Amino acid sequence: MSNTPLLKVAGLGKSFGGNKAVDGIAFELAAGELLALIGPNGAGKSTTFNMVNGQLRADRGSIQLNGQELVGRKPRDIWHMGVGRTFQIAETFASxxxxxxxQMALLSQAGKLFSMWRRAADFQRDEALHLLDQVGMRAQAERPCNVLAYGDVKRVELAIAMANSPKLLLMDEPTAGMAPKERNDLMALTKQLVVDRGMAVLFTEHSMDVVFAYADRMIVLARGRLIAEGKPLEIRDHPKVQEVYFGTGKTFEKPAQAAKKVA
Structure with missing residues (x-):
């Protein structure tokens, strides 16, 4: 893992009316690293994510990818710069x-125009199959997405997100709606891709077992502010984090055990 930050966020802020959804947060992310962004509901996680992706424009602050400013750029331009994204609800063409x-994602990356009434059956098919092989879905390449199990749909979405050879992958609640085994399989796959490709992953996640087992570092938001940053076991014992989660029904004890098993 490189010590040079791939993503550098500084003084980032966004307000809606009089509400400061994100209030001057700063963090860095290096290539080869999985960074978890956690916090209770309303902490500012989604707003932060959407500013990095370009769906929301920051009111103040800076977001730099390899020294290039992302604030003010459109999501498509940011995608072409090497930022991929998966969503809480998987997005695929079901039919x-x-x-x-x-192949549709590869067409978009190449800047090709295509018609929904004309199949692009031969366009970069080998590359598409290679991406599917990386996520364990090559054997199901000819199946329509609308017959797949949900965990498999999430794998297809991951292959789609890899079509632009991302330097940075944003994953919004990647394991939402998945069974425990599916969650672990998907995150183990993601971790392997990070190692193999040397990319960075910023992900939000409510499943603490996933966070503690697979994140290299964690940042914690509360009411739009960054209250803690560090390795998973450091975050587990952080007094401010314990205070924020106290009474929510969440516990860090079981996830901490999961992290030890992985290590």
Missing amino acids: LTVVENV
């Missing part, structure tokens, strides 16, 4: 086959 879904 297209698995391989066609990935």
Whole structure:
């Protein structure tokens, strides 16, 4: 893992009316690192995510990817700069086959125009199959997405997100709606891709077992402010984090055990 930050966020802020959804947060993310962004509801996680992705424009502050400013750029431009994204609810073309879904993403990356009434059956098919092989979905390449199990749809979405060879991958609640085994399989796959490709991942997640088992570092937001940053076991014992989560029904004891098993 490189010590040079791939992503550098400084003084980032966003307000809606009189409400400061994000209030001057700063953090860095290096290539080869999985950074978890956690916090209770209303902490500012989604707002932060959407500013990095360009869906929201920051009111103040800076977001730099390899020294290039992202604030003010459109999501498509940010995508072409090497930022991929997956969503809490997987987004695929349900009626297209698995391989066609990935080919559509490759078409977009190449800047090609295409018609929904004309299949791009031969366009970068080998590359699409290679991406599917990386996420364990090549054997299901010819199946339509609308017949897949949800965990498999999430794998297809991951292959789609890899179509632009991202330096940075944003994953919004990647394991939402998945069974425990599916959650672990997807995050283990993501961790392997991070190692193999040397990319960075910023992810939000409510499942603390996933966070503590797979994150290299964690940042914690509360009411728009960054209240803690560090390695998972440091965050577990952080007094401010314990205070924020106290009474929410969340506990860090079980996830901490999961982290020890992975290590």
